[in-house]
Amino acid sequence: MDILAAATLLFLILDPIGNVPIFLSILKGVAPERRRLVLARELLIALGILFLFLYGGKYVLAALHLRQESVSIAGGIVLFLIGIRMIFPPKDGIFGEIHEGEPFIVPMAVPGVAGPSAIAAVMLLTQQDPDRLTDWSIALLLAWAATAVILFASTTLYRLLKAGVLGAMEKLMGMLLIAVSVQMCLDGVAKYLGRA
Numbered sequence: 001m002d003i004l005a006a007a008t009l010l011f012l013i014l015d016p017i018g019n020v021p022i023f024l025s026i027l028k029g030v031a032p033e034r035r036r037l038v039l040a041r042e043l044l045i046a047l048g049i050l051f052l053f054l055y056g057g058k059y060v061l062a063a064l065h066l067r068q069e070s071v072s073i074a075g076g077i078v079l080f081l082i083g084i085r086m087i088f089p090p091k092d093g094i095f096g097e098i099h100e101g102e103p104f105i106v107p108m109a110v111p112g113v114a115g116p117s118a119i120a121a122v123m124l125l126t127q128q129d130p131d132r133l134t135d136w137s138i139a140l141l142l143a144w145a146a147t148a149v150i151l152f153a154s155t156t157l158y159r160l161l162k163a164g165v166l167g168a169m170e171k172l173m174g175m176l177l178i179a180v181s182v183q184m185c186l187d188g189v190a191k192y193l194g195r196a
Helices: 003-014 016-027 032-063 068-087 108-113 116-128 130-152 154-195
Strands: none
Touching (some): 003 016, 003 116, 003 130, 016 032, 016 108, 016 130, 016 154, 032 108, 032 116, 032 130, 068 116, 068 154, 116 130, 130 154
């Protein structure tokens, strides 16, 4: 996998299009002059968490005695479930009931941007090719930057595209994510059967 493919995968997983209406809903209770500051803070926290798992995830996997195949299959299952939720979103939204006030870490940074699927994906990239941490860092930064641009433009996007178009785009991204998740599961099973 090259840098652009990894960045695209991470961008799909971070799902900024699907997060636009959710983030707007979360930020509606925040004073207008603080919204951009809160969004920037949450995006930076999410980036820090993702880098923590990109560089430290291998130690977690080693401590738990997990093989690459296990991570690939588990990551594929998580991505599949996220893709299903993107195509068939629950009535109360991905994050459930949203509380009033200024959010801090939850639900915007985690699980909004740095959700379980994003964490699993960065750990999987490191596990598959640990010698390319610089490449994976660049891919993560590209995906995060594209996500940040879309989320900072969320008010304009929501006004221009309307909820229906954003919903259709999220469903399309969900379909792509499901295809990627199935491939991850198949790769994991193939590697496991090759070792067994």
